[in-house]
Amino acid sequence: MNLLKEKILKDGYAIGSNILKVDAFLNHQIDIGLLDEIGKSLHERFKEDSITKILTIEASGIALAVSTAQHFDNIPVVFAKKTESLNLDEELYTSEVESFTKNKSYKIMVSKKYITSADKILIVDDFLANGKAILGLKEIIDQANATLVGAGIVIEKGFQEGGDIIRDMGIKIESLVTIDSIEDGVVKFRD
Numbered sequence: 001m002n003l004l005k006e007k008i009l010k011d012g013y014a015i016g017s018n019i020l021k022v023d024a025f026l027n028h029q030i031d032i033g034l035l036d037e038i039g040k041s042l043h044e045r046f047k048e049d050s051i052t053k054i055l056t057i058e059a060s061g062i063a064l065a066v067s068t069a070q071h072f073d074n075i076p077v078v079f080a081k082k083t084e085s086l087n088l089d090e091e092l093y094t095s096e097v098e099s100f101t102k103n104k105s106y107k108i109m110v111s112k113k114y115i116t117s118a119d120k121i122l123i124v125d126d127f128l129a130n131g132k133a134i135l136g137l138k139e140i141i142d143q144a145n146a147t148l149v150g151a152g153i154v155i156e157k158g159f160q161e162g163g164d165i166i167r168d169m170g171i172k173i174e175s176l177v178t179i180d181s182i183e184d185g186v187v188k189f190r191d
């Protein structure tokens, strides 16, 4: 996706050789034109898959999931919550996710009301690194006996192991751009 590549090169920046910051257009300030293109592209890649629901993790995934869902025929977005609160339902599916950027684990929670065994679910997320976020969401989908159809990712870091791990499990992954390396602040894309 050329628009996304241009934006990454222009407004993204690297922290070391592992982390790409995209706060200027995706993770803090959001470029709405780009967000719209991302939603269209992810829909295009999963439009034949009879998706009934999109699942993501708060907070950065929500805008991406909503933008994608708009192009399907009236399907809801569910986001896993990261913080416990008194007004959260008592009946929850939960799992643990090891955060790559924060170097610690956190719990994710989804109310049992919002995923059922009839659901065919598309996961949407901003980055794919080691695959822990997708695996945590998959665990929740499995607990609900729902079907994981695939994962739509905005930026896959191809030099980390997540893509291989998830694809080896037979799960469809579509990434809008794949980064091969980040060296001395220079981002190199695959193809």
Ligand code: 5GP
Residues within 6 Å of the ligand: 018, 019, 020, 021, 022, 027, 060, 098, 099, 100, 101, 125, 126, 127, 128, 129, 130, 131, 132, 133, 134, 162
């Ligand atoms: P994974 O679970 O695949 O190891 O990492 C994916 C999650 O970690 C994403 O939800 C994203 O929030 C965060 N993440 C991983 N790598 C990066 C990165 O290079 N930049 C940013 N901004 N977030 C990242």
